[in-house]
Amino acid sequence: ISMREKPVASFLGNQVPIATEYRGIINPLDIDEYQRRGGFSALKKMFESLSPEAVIEEVKNSGIRGRGGAGFPTGIKWELVRKEKSETKYLICNGDEGDPGAFMDRMLLESYPYRVIEGMIIAAYATGIHQGYFYIRAEYPLAVKRIRKALEICRENNFLGKNIMGTGFDLDLIIYEGAGAFVCGEETALISSIEGSRGFPRIRPPFPAQKGLWGNPTLVNNTETMAQISYILREGFEKFKGIGTDGNYGTKVFALAGKVARGGLIEVPMGVSIRQVVEEIGGGIANGRKFKAVQIGGPSGGCIPAEHADTPINYESLSEMGAMMGSGGLVVLDDTDCMVDMARFFLSFTQDESCGKCTFCRVGTKRMLDILENITSGKGKPGDIEELEKLAEWTKKGSLCGLGKTAPNPVISTLMYFRDEYEAHINGVCPTGK
Amino acid sequence: MNPIESLIKDLADQHGRKRESLLPVMQGVVQQEKFLSEYSMVEIAREMDIPAAEVFGTATFYSFLETKPAGKYIIRVCRTITCAMKGKNQLLFAIQDMLKIKTGETTPDKRFTLLETNCLGWCHKAPAMLINDEVYTEVTPEKAREILTGYMKDI
Ligand SMILES: NC(=O)C1=CN([C@@H]2O[C@H](COP(=O)(O)OP(=O)(O)OC[C@H]3O[C@@H](n4cnc5c(N)ncnc54)[C@H](O)[C@@H]3O)[C@@H](O)[C@H]2O)C=CC1
Ligand SMILES: Cc1cc2nc3c(=O)[nH]c(=O)nc-3n(C[C@H](O)[C@H](O)[C@H](O)COP(=O)(O)O)c2cc1C
Ligand code: SF4
Ligand code: FES
Numbered sequence: 001i002s003m004r005e006k007p008v009a010s011f012l013g014n015q016v017p018i019a020t021e022y023r024g025i026i027n028p029l030d031i032d033e034y035q036r037r038g039g040f041s042a043l044k045k046m047f048e049s050l051s052p053e054a055v056i057e058e059v060k061n062s063g064i065r066g067r068g069g070a071g072f073p074t075g076i077k078w079e080l081v082r083k084e085k086s087e088t089k090y091l092i093c094n095g096d097e098g099d100p101g102a103f104m105d106r107m108l109l110e111s112y113p114y115r116v117i118e119g120m121i122i123a124a125y126a127t128g129i130h131q132g133y134f135y136i137r138a139e140y141p142l143a144v145k146r147i148r149k150a151l152e153i154c155r156e157n158n159f160l161g162k163n164i165m166g167t168g169f170d171l172d173l174i175i176y177e178g179a180g181a182f183v184c185g186e187e188t189a190l191i192s193s194i195e196g197s198r199g200f201p202r203i204r205p206p207f208p209a210q211k212g213l214w215g216n217p218t219l220v221n222n223t224e225t226m227a228q229i230s231y232i233l234r235e236g237f238e239k240f241k242g243i244g245t246d247g248n249y250g251t252k253v254f255a256l257a258g259k260v261a262r263g264g265l266i267e268v269p270m271g272v273s274i275r276q277v278v279e280e281i282g283g284g285i286a287n288g289r290k291f292k293a294v295q296i297g298g299p300s301g302g303c304i305p306a307e308h309a310d311t312p313i314n315y316e317s318l319s320e321m322g323a324m325m326g327s328g329g330l331v332v333l334d335d336t337d338c339m340v341d342m343a344r345f346f347l348s349f350t351q352d353e354s355c356g357k358c359t360f361c362r363v364g365t366k367r368m369l370d371i372l373e374n375i376t377s378g379k380g381k382p383g384d385i386e387e388l389e390k391l392a393e394w395t396k397k398g399s400l401c402g403l404g405k406t407a408p409n410p411v412i413s414t415l416m417y418f419r420d421e422y423e424a425h426i427n428g429v430c431p432t433g434k
Numbered sequence: 435m436n437p438i439e440s441l442i443k444d445l446a447d448q449h450g451r452k453r454e455s456l457l458p459v460m461q462g463v464v465q466q467e468k469f470l471s472e473y474s475m476v477e478i479a480r481e482m483d484i485p486a487a488e489v490f491g492t493a494t495f496y497s498f499l500e501t502k503p504a505g506k507y508i509i510r511v512c513r514t515i516t517c518a519m520k521g522k523n524q525l526l527f528a529i530q531d532m533l534k535i536k537t538g539e540t541t542p543d544k545r546f547t548l549l550e551t552n553c554l555g556w557c558h559k560a561p562a563m564l565i566n567d568e569v570y571t572e573v574t575p576e577k578a579r580e581i582l583t584g585y586m587k588d589i
Contacts, residue, residue, distance in 0.1 A: 097555065098552065098553070099553070100514035100515045100516075100552065100553040100557075101514070101515050101516055101553065101557050102553070102555070102557075103553075103555035103556065103557060103558070106555035107555075138496075138498040139498075139551060139552065139553070139554050139555065139564070140554075140555060141564075141567035141568075141569075142567075142569065176457075176458075177457075177458075177461060178496075178498075179457060179460075179461065179496035179497070179498040179499050180496050180497035180498035180499075180551070180552070181495060181496050181497065182552060193457070194454060195453060195454055196452075196453040196454040196455065196456040196457055196492070197453070197492060198491060198492050198495040199495060199496075255557060255558070256558065257516045257557035257558040257560065258515075258516055258519065258557075259519070263557070263558030263559075264558050265558075295515075329557070331515055331516055331519075331557070337519070342515075345515055345518065346515075349514070349552075353552075355495075
């Protein structure tokens with residue numbers, strides 16, 4: 001199709017491709033084409049002219065924050081790992097992407113394998129690591145296949161292995177396939193999983209940067225974070241920093257799905273508004289229905305109602321609104337979607353995926369789910385909302401890892417904006433007629 | 435040596451016998467056998483010198499490590515949010531109806547197992563399902579019937 005066709009042009013609209021550079025043009029496994037389009041030039045530049053410290057400085061200056069959801073400054077994490085004296089350190093690219101509604105990392109792994117690998121080589125060089133892992137979830141068989149092939153081709157071309165590009169730097173990367181457990185995306189659970197155990201999260205600190213895989217310093221970064229790194233080195237931190245807004249630099253990839261007219265993967269500068277994403281890029285709501293809310297950040301995130309659609313997408317604004325950036329899944333809801341049912345859905349997800357280690361997470365999510373099930377099936381009673389609020393608070397406080405700490409968010413945020421829907425259910429009616 | 439013993443031995447030779455090789459070895463058995471029987475878990479424990487209870491505990495933690503007999507083709511229908519919004523129930527019903535099994539069951543001829551799974555990362559083309567390693571998207575009940583008919587022909 002022609003790029004000038006109207007819907008496509010506006011779909012591309014205010015997008016800025018960094019992680020998704022040459023989208024739809026580049027053949028994922030063609031390493032020559034990747035190089036012709038600037039691939040591995042950041043790597044070459046680094047090996048020719050940058051010390052590990054200089055690389056870290058560049059990444060710190062770019063202001064990039066982790067794209068796995070929490071937004072921890074990437075350069076600072078690298079510096080912490082660099083400073084650790086241990087002989088053995090590990091690198092892990094987190095490709096577990098369990099958030100329902102998220103598919104950024106799948107697309108990046110499948111479509112831009114070399115860009116992710118290039119970012120990992122840079123990270124390894126900067127932090128003094130020689131052994132790394134791709135942790136990819138079982139639900140993504142094609143991503144595993146592509147990365148496996150890409151790693152093979154990189155080894156053949158001496159971008160991986162011993163004495164990379166004749167520089168004396170060694171790095172080996174291998175794949176570790178997940179086996180279908182959401183909590184394994186949490187970095188310490190992921191580490192237990194690679195060690196061959198059940199994926200139970202551990203108490204932090206120590207953070208993986210100090211004590212990770214087999215007790216060694218370990219750098220864990222999200223797939224999208226890795227995919228942004230080569231751009232920063234190739235173009236310089238100023239250019240990256242020139243995109244986005246204060247404290248939220250660069251771009252974020254989002255998975256746009258739900259009731260929007262045009263769903264798919266998008267990459268926009270930080271700070272664009274939810275409205276711009278839904279209306280300009282997504283083409284508004286499908287089938288002429290009314291825009292009701294977006295659910296952002298999956299089961300740890302929350303909803304933002306249509307009347308707040310001008311909220312800019314950055315880590316802080318979204319948290320202030322009771323949602324969170326999260327990994328980047330954006331599920332658009334229309335006026336036929338029931339918000340109580342939405343909350344019930346996410347709670348049943350977290351309840352199912354809780355590893356069961358903490359009583360608060362295990363029991364709290366179960367009791368909240370029971371109440372939500374009663375409310376949605378017309379058996380709600382006065383006092384249920386207050387009970388939910390109480391349970392939400394103690395589940396947040398009493399949980400060890402992010403899964404339990406954030407599990408109540410979908411309930412809290414729907415209560416914040418759509419309390420009337422809860423009340424209506426308790427009085428026997430679902431406002432959307434379900 | 436029976437086939438399971440030699441499969442496990444080969445996998446252990448290939449991946450190693452340290453604790454961190456447990457998952458890859460189990461995944462290898464599942465790939466070949468479609469599930470981990472009690473017998474295979476005991477064999478893995480013996481071959482790798484890990485307590486059997488640890489092997490059971492680890493296997494049951496992960497949803498892709500089936501511990502119940504499964505068919506040649508494992509169908510996993512996404513049960514997560516956007517697929518639920520876009521008709522995954524109708525899809526499940528169509529498959530159940532065609533294969534005459536419920537979710538979680540295997541057909542008597544051991545060809546198909548029907549399961550649900552978490553998000554497959556194709557939310558913009560919901561509903562989605564996985565058959566072994568193959569992803570199918572925007573699967574209407576009619577499309578599901580067509581796809582399954584294809585698999586049925588393939589002996
Ligand atoms: N991508 C996905 O599919 C999913 C993403 N998430 C996201 O995960 C996030 C929560 O993840 P957490 O790891 O619990 O967040 P966190 O804020 O505890 O940590 C973020 C990162 O910074 C590092 N870090 C933080 N403080 C540090 C320190 N003092 N020293 C060294 N390193 C430090 C951590 O090791 C980690 O790598 C949520 O925001 C959620 O949105 C949750 C579920 C699924
Ligand atoms: C329950 C849970 C699941 C998570 N799943 C993922 C995931 O799938 N991918 C990911 O990158 N981070 C996930 N995280 C966050 C990781 O713990 C960690 O913060 C992240 O990988 C760090 O990378 P970043 O600094 O590049 O964002 C999860 C956290 C929690 C609490
Ligand atoms: S908060 Fe929940 S998922 Fe996290 S460790 Fe505790 S029980 Fe497990
Ligand atoms: S919700 Fe079904 S593929 Fe994502």
